Amino acid sequence: MKLADRIERVPPSGIRRYFDLAAEAEDVISLGVGEPDFTTPWSAREAAISSLERGRTSYTPNRGLRDLREAIARRESDKRGLDYDPDEEILVTTGASEAIDLAFRALIDPGDTVAIAQPSYVSYPPSAIFAGGEVLSVPTRAEEEFVLTREALEASGAADASVLVLCYPNNPTGATMTEGELAPIADFCREHDLAVISDEIYADLTYDREHASIATLPGMGERTIVVNGFSKAYAMTGLRLGYALAPPEASAAMTRVHQYTMLSAPTTAQHAAIDALRNCEADLREMNSQYDRRRRYARSRFVEMGIECFEATGAFYLFPEAPGGDAEAFARTLLEEAGVAVVPGDVFGEGGAGHLRVSYATGLPDLREALDRIEAVLE
Amino acid sequence: MAERERARAELLALLCENARYSTTDLARLADLSEDEVDATIAELEDSGAIRGYQAVPDPNRADAERVRALVELNVTLDRETSYDDIARRLAGFSEVESLRLVSGDYDFALDVEADSMDRVSRFVSEKVARLPEITQTVTHYVMDTYKHRGIEMGGRGEDDRLSVSP
Numbered sequence: 387m388k389l390a391d392r393i394e395r396v397p398p399s400g401i402r403r404y405f406d407l408a409a410e411a412e413d414v415i416s417l418g419v420g421e422p423d424f425t426t427p428w429s430a431r432e433a434a435i436s437s438l439e440r441g442r443t444s445y446t447p448n449r450g451l452r453d454l455r456e457a458i459a460r461r462e463s464d465k466r467g468l469d470y471d472p473d474e475e476i477l478v479t480t481g482a483s484e485a486i487d488l489a490f491r492a493l494i495d496p497g498d499t500v501a502i503a504q505p506s507y508v509s510y511p512p513s514a515i516f517a518g519g520e521v522l523s524v525p526t527r528a529e530e531e532f533v534l535t536r537e538a539l540e541a542s543g544a545a546d547a548s549v550l551v552l553c554y555p556n557n558p559t560g561a562t563m564t565e566g567e568l569a570p571i572a573d574f575c576r577e578h579d580l581a582v583i584s585d586e587i588y589a590d591l592t593y594d595r596e597h598a599s600i601a602t603l604p605g606m607g608e609r610t611i612v613v614n615g616f617s618k619a620y621a622m623t624g625l626r627l628g629y630a631l632a633p634p635e636a637s638a639a640m641t642r643v644h645q646y647t648m649l650s651a652p653t654t655a656q657h658a659a660i661d662a663l664r665n666c667e668a669d670l671r672e673m674n675s676q677y678d679r680r681r682r683y684a685r686s687r688f689v690e691m692g693i694e695c696f697e698a699t700g701a702f703y704l705f706p707e708a709p710g711g712d713a714e715a716f717a718r719t720l721l722e723e724a725g726v727a728v729v730p731g732d733v734f735g736e737g738g739a740g741h742l743r744v745s746y747a748t749g750l751p752d753l754r755e756a757l758d759r760i761e762a763v764l765e
Numbered sequence: 766m767a768e769r770e771r772a773r774a775e776l777l778a779l780l781c782e783n784a785r786y787s788t789t790d791l792a793r794l795a796d797l798s799e800d801e802v803d804a805t806i807a808e809l810e811d812s813g814a815i816r817g818y819q820a821v822p823d824p825n826r827a828d829a830e831r832v833r834a835l836v837e838l839n840v841t842l843d844r845e846t847s848y849d850d851i852a853r854r855l856a857g858f859s860e861v862e863s864l865r866l867v868s869g870d871y872d873f874a875l876d877v878e879a880d881s882m883d884r885v886s887r888f889v890s891e892k893v894a895r896l897p898e899i900t901q902t903v904t905h906y907v908m909d910t911y912k913h914r915g916i917e918m919g920g921r922g923e924d925d926r927l928s929v930s931p
Contacts, residue, residue, distance in 0.1 A: 418929035686793035
């Protein structure tokens with residue numbers, strides 16, 4: 387069977403071998419997991435069960451249950467100053483992943499350039515390519531704590547791009563961007579007429595600061611698609627539920643693709659999500675403070691080991707430098723000699739080379755043991 | 766001052782979570798120096814904000830077969846006797862694990878613990894019910910414990926996440 391060219395344009399990840407190795411190894415403590423270790427708050431799970439008991443298993447409206455869209459609108463407005471209309475500007479999707487895919491398909495014509503601030507989550511480049519786009523990597527650097535700068539956009543030629551992808555709080559670095567740091571990026575996008583896909587899936591997981599969304603900056607709401615979801619903040623990864631906030635035209639375009647390819651997001655998950663928004667704020671806060679403690683703990687340990695590790699203020703990742711400089715080699719050593727899995731930073735784009743993504747979405751006893759083992763390997 | 770308050774609140778939360786964290790780990794977790802941790806804990810203890818540290822054993826697995834009961838007490842007060850007076854008399858008994866004044870159908874809620882059902886019964890009938898202010902007692906023997914002090918006593922959930930994910 388002849389496969390489509392765009393499949394060939396996305397080669398399987400070169401890091402696959404390391405992932406397979408890590409998956410097979412025994413007695414491994416994994417700091418390589420990109421999802422919460424907590425289970426979905428019971429209240430939300432109970433709501434899902436109860437919706438099943440009542441037989442709520444049919445399709446929902448394409449955009450998602452009205453109650454859910456209203457709850458999302460209220461929360462985004464109250465918490466982040468993001469004001470969106472539940473009927474025309476909010477679309478509930480099957481995970482934030484679908485929202486990202488839809489955003490690309492709604493915005494990209496064949497040959498359009500998609501600028502992606504990197505290191506970043508691995509799905510953006512393939513999704514952009516599947517939509518027919520050309521990927522332009524815009525590096526962020528350790529010396530600047532992985533914040534995207536206007537200079538980096540200019541130097542990489544992003545002025546000619548039609549879309550910019552941002553992910554702050556960032557996977558894999560844990561970096562966040564303040565309003566002041568986002569302002570020049572917003573200026574650049576307005577001057578050169580770039581649309582922005584802002585993946586804010588970790589927006590609820592910030593420490594010592596509040597999340598700032600580029601969509602709240604002057605003139606940016608009309609050119610930004612904000613992607614968010616329930617996976618990270620509410621520990622609902624397997625329930626597959628995300629959403630997109632976008633101006634009416636873009637939202638309608640995404641909804642058109644969604645209605646033909648997905649129809650509606652999982653109904654059970656939508657019921658869980660309504661409950662999560664209504665009743666799980668305390669659970670969210672508790673998970674947040676647990677992450678914060680682990681973040682401080684793990685960073686202290688790296689600093690004590692003499693490993694360079696900037697103070698990440700979001701998500702649940704640290705991005706320390708790999709001793710020796712070769713991240714994949716060091717990750718293999720850790721796996722084989724210490725039984726600790728981390729993700730080599732190269733996976734997340736060029737800018738990630740020489741770093742390790744260390745997830746602290748792991749209980750403190752395991753986190754401590756893993757760090758003890760890393761320390762022992764270094765000695 | 767705000768920083769001091771934050772340190773107190775954070776250390777209290779951490780010790781409630783696990784009182785066996787070492788000073789070094791507490792310092793890392795709370796972003797404080799070890800000296801600050803020691804000083805703050807001493808202050809929490811001296812002021813009585815922290816009254817003690819205990820393990821949370823699973824009652825179903827603890828070595829000795831202890832019998833537990835929840836006891837509801839109704840009392841009558843008079844000019845000379847207050848709730849505090851009655852509470853002081855009850856709290857002195859070693860069988861009384863916890864004692865609370867509550868709203869609702871009865872006045873005091875007690876957790877009573879002893880080596881046998883007979884000991885619990887005798888304690889309630891001979892020591893508690895005989896106090897002149899006590900008008901009624903209702904004793905509920907504990908049959909099973911599912912959650913205690915915020916900790917579920919069932920098996921630990923397995924981590925079924927993929928070992929590495931992007």
